[in-house]
Amino acid sequence: MPVFAVTYVYGPDTETRMEHRPKHRQWQSGLHEAGVILASGPLDDSPAPGGLLVFRAADTAEVEAHLAADPYASIGVIDSVSIRQWTPVFGPFAEA
Structure with missing residues (x-):
């Protein structure tokens, strides 16, 4: 099944984002336990705060449904989202 790299760029409302972070992480945790999110975490704040999520999904539409x-x-609190199919060659997400 394909792997997708999703990047978020967050907007300037850090207070609201931090207030809702536990719910966001709970959502991620459920998808991780289901094998849909393979890895996730925040990106540094330069040039803007954001996050990286690595999904295993049938297609972009499935990733979009999860992101919704x-x-x-x-x-x-998300200013922009980028979804790109990724083909891991080495490492834990590469398929044999």
Whole structure:
């Protein structure tokens, strides 16, 4: 099944984002336990704060459906989202 790299760029409302972070992480945890999110975590603040999520999904539409359920999506703290299919050659996400 394909792997996708998703990057978020967060907006300037850090206070609201931090307030909802536990729900965002709970959403991620559930998808990680289901084998959908392979890895995730924050990116540094330069040039802007963001996050990286690595998904295993059938296609981009499936990734988009999962992202729509992210609590951050409903509160408007994400300025932009990039979804790119990724082909890991080495490491734990590479398929034999």
